[in-house]
Amino acid sequence: MTAYEDLMAFQRQTEALAQVAGRLGWDQETMMPRGAAEQRGEETAALEGVLHARRTDPRIAGWLAQAKAEDDESEAQLRLIRRSYERSTKVPGKLAEELARVTSIAQGVWAEARANDDVAAFLPTLAEVVRLRREEAAHLAGGGDLYDALIDDYEPGATADTIGAVFGRMRPRLVALREAVLGAEYQPPVLSGKFGTDAQLRLSRDLAKRFGYDFTRGRLDTAVHPFSSGSGSDVRITTRVVETDPFNCIYSTIHEVGHACYELGVDTDYLLTPVGAGVSMGVHESQSRIYENQLGRSRAFTGWLHGQMVERFGDFGIADAEAFYGAVNRVQAGFIRTEADEVHYNLHIMMRFDLERDLIRGKLEVADMEEAWNARFLSDFGVAVDRPSHGMLQDVHWSVGLFGYFPTYALGNVYAGCLNASLRQAVPSLDEALTQGDTSAATGWLREALQRHGGLRPPADTIRTACGFEPDEGPLLDYLEAKFRGIYRI
Template identity: 80%
Template sequence: MTAYENLMAFQRQTEALSQVAGRLGWDQETMMPRGAAEQRGEEMAAMEGVLHARRTDPRIAEWLARAEPADDAAAAQLRLIRRSYERSTKVPGSLAEELARVTSVAQGIWAEARAKDDVSAFLPILSRVVRLRREEAAALAGGGDLYDALINDYEPEATADTIGALFDRMRPRLVALREAILGADHQPAPLVGHFGKEGQMRLARDLAQTFGYDFTRGRLDLAVHPFSSGSGNDARITTRVVESDPFNCIYSTIHEVGHACYELGIDSDYLLTPVGGGVSMGVHESQSRIYENQLGRSRAFTGHLYGEMTERFGDLGLGGEEAFFGAVNRVNAGFIRTEADEVHYNLHIMMRFDLERELIRGSLDVEDLEEAWNDRFLRDFGVAVDRPAHGLLQDVHWSIGLFGYFPTYTLGNVYAGCLNQAMREAVPDLDAQLAQGRTEEAVGWLRENLQRHGGLRGPRDTIRHACGFEPDAEPLLGYLEAKFREIYRL
């Protein structure tokens, strides 16, 4: 066997073990008995120890030095393996294991604290997570910016400065649009009623299939915080149900379907290799957000959804498809990021970006985080946080150490805006198809132009290749302004 063949055989085993570790995480959030939390932490630490040892195996450096790529795909495999090896060798194995152990336990503590609105129960373990992630960032940064080192785990090529500059360009137009909407004479009526759990879950399963989700290679379960897990031929999704708000379940499901379809759509030749996964979280979010918003919340598709919901739940009390479209896209300064409308969503992300950057850089202490959150939320949204579950405790990310992850949500929105523009040029009758509940051509375009390539290219090159132009925030901002000025008759 050549050096390249030896390297890839070794890497496939590592990727398979990583999938097993991911399945442990999925189980923890869906099926695991509550009393197993401490043991699961030890199991996760043990798996991380095995994975870290493999990722730092000295043979990798030897194989990389001798491997000759035969084509672009092989070159991409080598690039991603080298990146992983260089990162892994900077982090002590004991630190990697401790992070896995502590974040596994912290996730359960966060869920309990959120249910009880008890910030004090969560802050001690969060302090440990922040300390460990700062220690890891210092090992990775080599004297550079700690937060940049963490961003690089989720969005290679991005830095806090470039992201901050993007947010500074976007914020004024988002705020101006929000102020115009909230001051508009016309305000769409909300959907009000009771929508049973079983009915919502049946609809969620049907919608998942409408958007191309393959249940022979996945499953839909309930979780406190919806997520997608896995890749290759096993990509699972979760949602949540609020019986007074079916949109929560519907759009959480469509969002996670976007993530899962990205993984399921990658060329099978890349199975259990570094190229066989999404290239970055920003690109991943572009898929979940375009499925959820530009497709799922479009006027055309909500017309179809209105018919589905009236058939299943009876009269919705809104008077027709147009009012239903307004209800789906209703703008209000709500507390919860995952339930936020498209106008407010990025403002949530910008707030979290600033707070977590201060935490990692050491200019904000964990003990002061709740006050900082509440002050910033009041300033940005004009509403006082009424309870911790609507504030600091609402997101799972910090409990499991995902610092540097939040900004990728807005990068995903920016990328989705670009993809939507390109897709609509390529599929001119898209709205007519969506009005009939047909998404095949839209999701097929995304699969062909983006999803099947996995990690073959870098994040921005992936978007550039799919769209034919450089990624930019203008398509997203133009889409938001056109859509919501029409809804609110501005």
């Protein structure tokens, strides 16, 4: 066997073990009994120790030195393995294990604190997570910026400065649009009533199939915070149900299906290799957001969805498809990021980006986070946070150490805006299909243009190749202004 073949055989086993670790995380969120949290933390740490040892195995350096790339795929495999090896060897094994153990346990602590609106119960655990992530970032940064070192885990090549520049250009237009919409004379109707859990979940399963989710290689469960897990031939999704808000379940499901279809759509030749998964969280979010918003919240698709709602729930108070389209896309300054409309969503992300950047850089301490969150939220949204579960306890990310992850949600929206512009040009009859609940033309184009390539190209190159132009925020902002000025008749 050549050095490249030896390296890929070794890497395949590492990737398989990483999938097992991911399955432990899925189980913890969906099936695991609460009393197993401490033991699961030890199990997760043990598996992370094995994975870290494999990722830093000295043989990798030798194989990388000898391996020759013969085509685009092998070049990408070597690039990704080299990147992983260089980052992994900077982090001590004991630290990697301790992070895995603490964040596994922290997830349960956060969930209980959130349920009880008890910030004080969560702060000691959060402080430990932050301490460990700062330590890890210091090893990775090598004297550079700590937050940039963590961003690189989720969006390789991005920095706080480049992301901050994009956000700086987006904010004025978003704020102006929000003010125009909230001040408009016409306001869409508000959905009210109760919608049974079982009926919502049946509709969610049907919608998942409509958007191309393959239930022979996945499953749909419920979780406190919806997520997608896995890659290759086992990609699982979760949703959540609020009986007074079926849109929560509907659009959480479509969002996670977007993530899942990216993983399921990667070329099977790349299975259990570094190229065989989504290339970055920003690109991943582009798939979940375009499925959820540009497709799922479009006038064409909501027209079809209105008929489904009437069929399943009877007269629910919104008589026609156009009013339903407005209700689905209604703009309001709510507390919860995952329930935010498209106008407000990126403003939620910008707030979290600023807070967590200051936290990792040491400009903000954990003890002061609740006060900082509440003050910033009041400033940005004009509403006072009424309870912690509507404030700093609403998101799971910080409990599991995902600092640097939040900005990728907004980058995903930017990428989705670019992809939507190209999709509309490539498939001019798209709306006609969506009015029938048929998403196959859109999902097929996305699979061919982007999803099947997995990690073959770096993130920005992935979007550039799919769209045919450099990614920027313009298409997203143009789309938002046209859509919401239309809905609000301004």
